């Protein structure tokens with residue numbers, strides 16, 4: 182067990198030593214996607230960095246149990262309970278039912294989530310599975326005097342708390358208070374501007390598709406209550422780490438803490454892990470600005486999704502990261518070079534265990550020190566340059582990849598196969614690729630397709646990528 186696993190805790194605003202409630206075990210909760218649309222690559226960056234956190238904890242000897250929700254009801258277009266219901270808007274946009282939309286975008290989310298090397302959470306729970314739990318928590322909050330019914334809805338009363346803005350400094354609190362006061366849409370039912378909805382009944386959404394019976398009438402839950410309930414359902418009254426993006430800090434996580442701790446009567450989660458935004462050159466990535474840049478789209482453009490992971494690992498999770506295709510091309514070039522160097526390593530005898538443990542210690546220190554992923558990658562290059570045999574280097578690549586999850590050994594193997602092909606076959610392949618390019622240029626797609634088939638018949642698969650045509654034996 183590593184003595185000091187540290188990361189930045191948003192609650193204390195410092196890099197802190199991590200001490201879980203049960204020695205050696207970590208309970209972790211992650212806010213999942215609202216499945217009304219695709220997750221863009223900025224959303225996926227957040228999940229990559231959480232995956233690195235989990236695997237770094239595992240590398241340091243911890244056992245991690247992680248729960249994630251799927252928001253398929255209750256999330257409005259503003260996180261502060263105003264605007265349209267995102268799921269209903271998604272269903273209208275695509276002329277589908279809310280459940281069809283939820284299923285489609287949940288599947289799309291996990292396709293991209295998996296493609297970048299992330300491990301699935303131990304438990305994934307859609308909000309619509311937990312309606313009785315939401316109702317129970319709201320009943321208790323009403324009984325304890327932390328909630329009230331107004332205009333048919335149930336609200337959390339933030340004035341009952343001594344410290345509602347738990348994540349914020351005095352200056353930030355003032356700014357947030359002004360921000361909340363200036364919120365364009367006003368809900369006349371609220372006693373305080375920061376109060377939030379626990380249960381909607383009389384809402385402006387007459388066509389809300391999903392409704393359930395409750396003590397307050399037919400309706401549906403608010404967004405924030407989901408995470409508190411789903412976390413407690415699977416992880417109990419305490420969690421060690423709660424994860425999300427920085428945009429979740431206020432109001433979502435602030436509200437989660439307000440209702441959870443009022444319900445429980447004690448502290449709920451000690452460590453809050455937030456990763457920063459991915460920006461494109463025009464500003465923050467968003468789903469409202471035209472086409473959504475997804476991992477699947479990167480793949481269609483010929484990028485390996487793990488190159489995107491590699492790109493993310495090169496910078497620190499607490500810093501905003503600027504995305505551009507030029508930067509991704511650079512990452513792709515570096516990744517391919519790295520893979521080639523690994524492909525040159527040979528199984529040349531015994532692994533030197535003392536060298537392995539020295540580098541493993543350094544690597545553990547890097548990732549245990551507030552997830553210094555850039556340093557972790559530098560160490561990988563150091564290993565490749567080190568004065569030791571190839572077998573030892575390969576053992577270390579495999580070891581580091583438990584956290585990096587770049588599938589380095591498999592990529593190296595694939596690139597070796599490309600190199601060690603029979604020269605006659607290789608000449609044929611290169612010629613065929615050339616002929617296909619000529620046919621495509623002349624818009625003779627029938628010939629181009631026939632050449633692709635000709636190659637397939639010889640067991641060669643080709644792929645068009647941004648770096649040109651790639652081929653491999655199948």
Ligand SMILES: [Zn+2]
Nearest residue numbers: 212213408433
């Ligand atoms: Zn959440």
